[in-house]
Amino acid sequence: MQIKFFRVPAFNPAEAEAEVNAFLRGNRILQIDRHFESLPGGGAWVICVEYLPNMAPGKRKSRDGKKPKVDYKEELAPEVFKRFEALRRIRKELAEAEGLPAYAVFTDKELSAIAGLSPLNIKAIQEIEGIGNKKTKRFGQPLIDALLNPESQRDDETVQ
Numbered sequence: 001m002q003i004k005f006f007r008v009p010a011f012n013p014a015e016a017e018a019e020v021n022a023f024l025r026g027n028r029i030l031q032i033d034r035h036f037e038s039l040p041g042g043g044a045w046v047i048c049v050e051y052l053p054n055m056a057p058g059k060r061k062s063r064d065g066k067k068p069k070v071d072y073k074e075e076l077a078p079e080v081f082k083r084f085e086a087l088r089r090i091r092k093e094l095a096e097a098e099g100l101p102a103y104a105v106f107t108d109k110e111l112s113a114i115a116g117l118s119p120l121n122i123k124a125i126q127e128i129e130g131i132g133n134k135k136t137k138r139f140g141q142p143l144i145d146a147l148l149n150p151e152s153q154r155d156d157e158t159v160q
Contacts, residue, residue, distance in 0.1 A: 001030060006047040010036075013045075020047060028052040072112055083147070084115035090146040094139055105139050106131070120144055 004023065008016040031050040036043055073081055088102075088111060095102040106114070113128045114120070121144070126136045 001050055002053060004049050004051065006045075006049070008045040008047065010043040010045070023049070070108070070112075072108065076112060076115065080112075080115045084112055086147060087111045087115055087143065090143055093146070094142060106135065106143070114143070120147070 006016065006020050006023075008020060027049075029049060029051050033048045034045055037046050072084055076084055087106075088108075091102050091105045091111060095105045098105070107130065110128055110130050114125060117124045122136055122140050125131055125140050125144075126133065131140075
C-alpha cells in the first residue's frame with residue numbers, strides 16, 4: 001500500500017482534477033480521504049489516496065501472481081454481465097457432462113464476448129477470437145439453446 005497527496009485549488013481546478021483522475025484510473029484505490037482547506041489566496045481540496053500501484057480497477061493478480069485476472073462484473077455492462085453469469089452456469093453443466101474442465105469448453109474471455117453478442121448465433125460465435133469450428137460444433141448450439149430456453153435447464157434447487 002502506498003499513499004499520495006493532491007491539492008486541488010477551488011478556483012481553476014481543471015489541471016489538478018485531470019491529474020487526480022488520471023492517477024485514480026491507473027491504480028487500484030483502497031481509500032480516499034479529502035477535506036477542504038482555506039488557504040491564503042483561495043481554498044483547495046486536499047486529497048489523500050491510499051492505493052496499490054499500477055492496477056486498473058477491473059484487474060487483480062491471479063493466484064500464481066503472473067497475469068492480472070479480469071473482474072468481469074466491473075468490465076461488462078450490467079445486462080451483459082447477467083448474461084455472462086448465465087453462460088458460466090451453462091458452461092459448467094456442459095463441462096461436467098463431457099468430463100472436461102470448464103475452460104476447455106469456453107474461457108471466461110470467450111464467454112464475455114459471447115455475452116455481448118447480438119444477435120446470438122453460431123456464425124457470430126465462430127468469429128470470436130479463440131473459438132474455432134471444433135468448439136462451435138461441439139458446444140455452440142447447446143450453449144445457445146440453454147441460454148435462450150432457460151426453462152428447459154435442470155432446476156438447481158431440485159431436491160435429490
